[in-house]
Amino acid sequence: GAGVSQSPRYKVTKRGQDVALRCDPISGHVSLYWYRQALGQGPEFLTYFNYEAQQDKSGLPNDRFSAERPEGSISTLTIQRTEQRDSAMYRCASSLALVGTEAFFGQGTRLTVV
């Protein structure tokens, strides 16, 4: 596609349910990043992939959060047993993985846990 696509754009879920957030990066982009962003704040790093390999997952808050990118393209961020504190904007970005290249962001998924 022309840009990074995230789905769904909005997700309301009940506490305790599992959710899966999808990111479709720009075709050919090697690196894929997941961030969480609070209103008016910078994106908080969660995890990133080069191709299908998860390079760093140090930003995942706890073991309820996981991510995969099995074929080196589409990625899924899964949150199990959601809690109200998980409510946030989740953003995905992709890049060519060359030094200094731009990260292109998707529109984000607004997750609300009620």
Next chain:
Amino acid sequence: TQLLEQSPQFLSIQEGENLTVYCNSSSVFSSLQWYRQEPGEGPVLLVTVVTGGEVKKLKRLTFQFGDARKDSSLHITAAQPGDTGLYLCAGEGSNDYKLSFGAGTTVTVRA
């Protein structure tokens, strides 16, 4: 704890004034990127600096990368209301492509 510290957190100035935003870290980066984000949108790249001491100009915006590649600044000359937004610096790891963001500076330019 943010890897990159941005200051100030908020900046409100009158149209025509100048402003500077700072981005500091104890880590060395292979590149430092500046993004601007508007409400409801994702961050969009303004510039990338790669070489220590590098200065780049983009119209009224001047970006500088510190000699040690640990810090950067963004200077806006004669600010306009259209410059209003959230300015973010992002450092690219020196050993990988991990991109870490600062907490951002919210700039408001009053007409």
